[in-house]
Amino acid sequence: xxxxxxxxxxxxxxxxxxxxxxxxxxxxxxxxxxxxxxxxxxxxxxxxxxxxxxxxxxxxxxxxxxxxxxxxxxxxxxxxxxxxxxxxxxxxxxxxxxxxxxxxxxxxxxxxxxxxxxxxxxxxxxxxxxxxxxxxxxxxxxxxxxxxxxxxxxxxxxxxxxxxxxxxxxxxxxxxxxxxxxxxxxxxxxxxxxxxxxxxxxxxxxxxxxxxxxxxxxxxxxxxxxxxxxxxxxxxxxxxxxxxxxxxxxxxxxxxxxxxxxxxxx
Amino acid sequence: xxxxxxxxxxxxxxxxxxxxxxxxxxxxxxxxxxxxxxxxxxxxxxxxxxxxxxxxxxxxxxxxxxxxxxxxxxxxxxxxxxxxxxxxxxxxxxxxxxxxxxxxxxxxxxxxxxxxxxxxxxxxxxxxxxxxxxxxxxxxxxxxxxxxxxxxxxxxxxxxxxxxxxxxxxxxxxxxxxxxxxxxxxxxxxxxxxxxxxxxxxxxxxxxxxxxxxxxxxxxxxxxxxxxxxxxxxxxxxxxxxxxxxxxxxxxxxxxxxxxxxxxxxxxxxxxxxxxxxxxxxxxxxxxxxxxxxxxxxxxxxxxxx
Numbered sequence: 001x002x003x004x005x006x007x008x009x010x011x012x013x014x015x016x017x018x019x020x021x022x023x024x025x026x027x028x029x030x031x032x033x034x035x036x037x038x039x040x041x042x043x044x045x046x047x048x049x050x051x052x053x054x055x056x057x058x059x060x061x062x063x064x065x066x067x068x069x070x071x072x073x074x075x076x077x078x079x080x081x082x083x084x085x086x087x088x089x090x091x092x093x094x095x096x097x098x099x100x101x102x103x104x105x106x107x108x109x110x111x112x113x114x115x116x117x118x119x120x121x122x123x124x125x126x127x128x129x130x131x132x133x134x135x136x137x138x139x140x141x142x143x144x145x146x147x148x149x150x151x152x153x154x155x156x157x158x159x160x161x162x163x164x165x166x167x168x169x170x171x172x173x174x175x176x177x178x179x180x181x182x183x184x185x186x187x188x189x190x191x192x193x194x195x196x197x198x199x200x201x202x203x204x205x206x207x208x209x210x211x212x213x214x215x216x217x218x219x220x221x222x223x224x225x226x227x228x229x230x231x232x233x234x235x236x237x238x239x240x241x242x243x244x245x246x247x248x249x250x251x252x253x254x255x256x257x258x259x260x261x262x263x264x265x266x
Numbered sequence: 267x268x269x270x271x272x273x274x275x276x277x278x279x280x281x282x283x284x285x286x287x288x289x290x291x292x293x294x295x296x297x298x299x300x301x302x303x304x305x306x307x308x309x310x311x312x313x314x315x316x317x318x319x320x321x322x323x324x325x326x327x328x329x330x331x332x333x334x335x336x337x338x339x340x341x342x343x344x345x346x347x348x349x350x351x352x353x354x355x356x357x358x359x360x361x362x363x364x365x366x367x368x369x370x371x372x373x374x375x376x377x378x379x380x381x382x383x384x385x386x387x388x389x390x391x392x393x394x395x396x397x398x399x400x401x402x403x404x405x406x407x408x409x410x411x412x413x414x415x416x417x418x419x420x421x422x423x424x425x426x427x428x429x430x431x432x433x434x435x436x437x438x439x440x441x442x443x444x445x446x447x448x449x450x451x452x453x454x455x456x457x458x459x460x461x462x463x464x465x466x467x468x469x470x471x472x473x474x475x476x477x478x479x480x481x482x483x484x485x486x487x488x489x490x491x492x493x494x495x496x497x498x499x500x501x502x503x504x505x506x507x508x509x510x511x512x513x514x515x516x517x518x519x520x521x522x523x524x525x526x527x528x529x530x531x532x533x534x535x536x537x538x539x540x541x542x543x544x545x546x547x548x549x550x551x552x553x554x555x556x557x558x559x560x561x562x563x564x565x566x567x568x569x570x571x572x
Contacts, residue, residue, distance in 0.1 A: 007471045008381040010374070010480055017378035020371050021390075024397050024451065027408035030418055034411070043416045083292040090288035097282045103289055110300045114509025114553055116526040117546045121303035123533060124310055124543070127320070147299035150292050208401045211511050211526075215533070225403050232407060232516055241411075244404045255399045259392055 028248070035241035042238060052242040062243060065227040069207055072138060072223065076145035077153070077202040083146075084153035084202075085195055089187075092161040110148040118148065119215035126216055136218045144216050145206045152205045153198035156262065160194025193261050200258045204251060304550075311543035319537045329540030333548055350528070350545075357525040358552070360439065361507035364446040365500050368454040371447070372499065376458035377488075380465065391459065398452035406513050409445045410436065413517075437519030445517040446507050453506070454499040461495030494564055501560045505553050525549055 035053070039046030056062050084107075091103055110118065126140045168190070172182040210225045217226060224247065231240055311329045313321040331337075336347040379390040397405065412418045415432040423429040435441055465488065473483040489496070511526030518524070523531070525545065532542030 007467055007474055010377060010484055013374035013377050016371060016374035020375045020451070021393060023448070024393075027412050027448070028397070028400075028405070031404070031408040031411055041416075042411055043414070043418065043421055079295075083295055087289040087292035090285040094281075094285065097285070099286070103293065106293055106296055106301065107289075109296060112505075112553070112557060113300075113304065114505065114526070114549055116509045116511050116529055117304070117307070117550050118300055120529060120533060120542060120546045121307045122299065124539070125303035125306050128306075143295070143299040147296050150296060154292070204399050208399075208403075210403050225401060228403055228407070229512065229516075232403075232410070240407065244401075244407060247404060248400055251400045252396060255396055256392075258399075259395060263388070 031241050032245050032248070034238050035245040037238050037241075040237060042236065042241070052238040053246075055239050056242045056246070059239070061222070061227060062224070065222045065224045068138070068221065069223040069225070072141050072145055073203050073206040075142050076149050076206045077199055079142075080146045080149035080202045080206075081153045081157075081195060081199045084150050084198055085157055085191070087150070088154055088157040088161050088194075092158055093164075093166060107154055108151050111151045115148075115211045119212045122212060123215040130218070138221065140216050140218075141213060141221065141223075144212050145209065148209070148212065149202035149205050153202040156197035156201065157191065157194040160191055160197075164190055197258055197262050200254050200261070204254050204258075208251075307543045307546055311540055311547055313540050315538045315540050317537075319533070319539060321539050326540075329538070329544040332538070332541045333544050353523050353525060353528050356439070356523075357508055360443060360446065360524065361504050361510075363443060364450060364507045365454075365504045367443070367447045368451050368503050369496065369500060372451055372454035372458055373496075376455045376462050376495075379455075379459050380462035394452050394455050394459075398456065402449050403512055403516075405449050406445055406516050409441075409448050410516060413441055413444065436517065437522060439518070439522055441517040442514045442522060442524070445513040446510060449513060450503045450507060453502040457498040457502060458492065458495040461492040461498075465491055497560055497563050501556060504556055508552060508556075509549055 034042050034045075036048050036050065037046060038049035038051065087103070087107055091100060091107075094100075122140075122144050126144075130136050130140075164187075168186050169182050172186045173179075177185070208225065209223075210229055213223050214226050214229065217223070222230070224243070228240065228243065310321055312325050312327060313329070314324040314326050315329075316322050331344070332347065332350075334347055334350060335344045336350075337344055375394075379387060379394065382390055410417075413435040414420070415434065415436065419435070420429065420432040424432065435444075469487055469491070470483055473487045478486070509526050510524055511530060514522065514524040515527050515530075518527075526549075529542050529545045529549070532538045532545065536542070
């Protein structure tokens with residue numbers, strides 16, 4: 001019997017899609033499998049072992065870099081999300097006013113410029129400031145991460161706000177709520193899923209950054225990705241697979257939560 | 267009456283002022299740690315390189331001249347800097363091929379996801395979203411493991427008797443291309459899916475009613491309708507591919523440079539910051555041209571189907 005005709009069917013598309021999904025996940029699967037290899041090799045299986053995970057946890061560089069990555073990501077994501085929330089409130093649900101387009105362009109600017117260019121710009125700028133002030137702490141990395149996280153945090157918050165009309169806020173104001181109370185008890189609870197999504201996006205983006213961090217960091221300020229980049233240029237052992245596997249696990253957890261927060265409607 | 271109008275106007279003005287105050291933190295952070303420093307890059311591109319990196323405050327255009335020309339060390343004549351020109355051409359070429367390949371693979375994939383029933387569509391979308399948010403460095407490392415001389419592909423081919431000895435795939439342009447297609451594919455699929463999701467299949471049905479073949483329906487109905495997604499996806503892939511640094515530096519080795527690596531080189535071993543700055547601005551200009559192209563085309567197709 002002939003296959004039922006469907007207007008949606010295009011010959012070969014399903015096959016290509018299946019190959020695509022397979023190709024997307026095969027390298028990741030191989031990487032994760034060899035994290036559990038008992039031997040030194042990345043391609044010859046010598047039995048199951050957790051030794052590379054143990055080795056990673058005993059590696060002081062890895063621990064320090066991970067802690068630094070988390071510190072930067074937490075601060076940058078929180079500051080970026082707070083700034084992005086305020087900016088989103090300021091740029092939505094309004095008649096167009098002078099400077100609005102400029103604000104959009106400004107907030108999205110880090111998305112438009114290739115990362116390597118921003119990285120070079122920050123290297124030049126911050127190296128001057130380092131000489132002038134003598135300060136060479138984590139502040140530079142946090143500032144840089146906050147800036148490029150803002151557009152990512154801004155996107156879901158703005159999307160959420162655009163789906164909220166002003167009726168409830170007007171009702172609150174009619175009932176003599178102060179602007180702050182209206183915001184605290186009406187706007188904020190409605191906006192919360194958007195803020196949470198923005199926060200998680202910003203956190204992941206900060207955690208993943210390689211290029212800007214590589215240029216801005218001072219000596220001894222490796223984050224986990226820049227440490228891994230350095231190691232990739234040397235001889236590689238399954239310890240890298242173990243670190244990558246743990247990193248992947250964290251990302252997947254965050255993405256899963258993000259996915260469900262974002263899907264939930266009011 | 268005029269009193270009420272005045273009150274309204276003051277209120278509107280106060281509203282705009284409050285909105286500026288609210289957006290101030292975000293604008294200041296971006297000005298300080300993203301946009302502002304770009305102007306300094308422009309200034310640096312017109313200065314003289316210092317002996318140990320950094321710059322000396324003597325204005326010159328030699329940084330810009332060095333972007334495409336090189337001065338002979340003996341007779342001081344200028345000639346085309348073949349190395350730089352070939353890196354520019356290679357970067358643009360590899361980015362274009364990456365864009366086309368991701369489109370060829372991404373289009374059917376996005377279409378597949380968009381035509382799933384509601385309950386399973388979420389799952390397929392989720393499977394595309396995961397690689398999108400996982401670390402680019404880790405995904406590049408995953409590709410590195412597969413295509414090494416001792417990697418999965420070579421081992422498999424040797425076991426099957428197809429290769430006599432490992433074929434060198436790593437550190438070639440093909441490796442960079444494979445890596446870039448792999449890491450940027452989700453950037454193509456997601457915007458394509460977003461426009462296919464809104465596709466009105468009654469139009470496709472109308473095409474079939476008029477005896478169009480499936481290929482004709484694809485070419486004359488589906489592709490024109492999802493054109494905004496195609497353009498958005500292409501831009502989202504082309505721009506980061508052009509400025510790619512991590513993928514070519516890991517998979518291309520030291521020899522196969524792209525623009526991002528050339529820029530980095532000037533700030534590292536090259537110790538020629540003005541040239542690096544001039545190269546950065548040039549890269550930014552190419553991106554601007556691509557973005558302008560996007561804005562014009564996105565607007566055009568928006569009017570037609572909006």
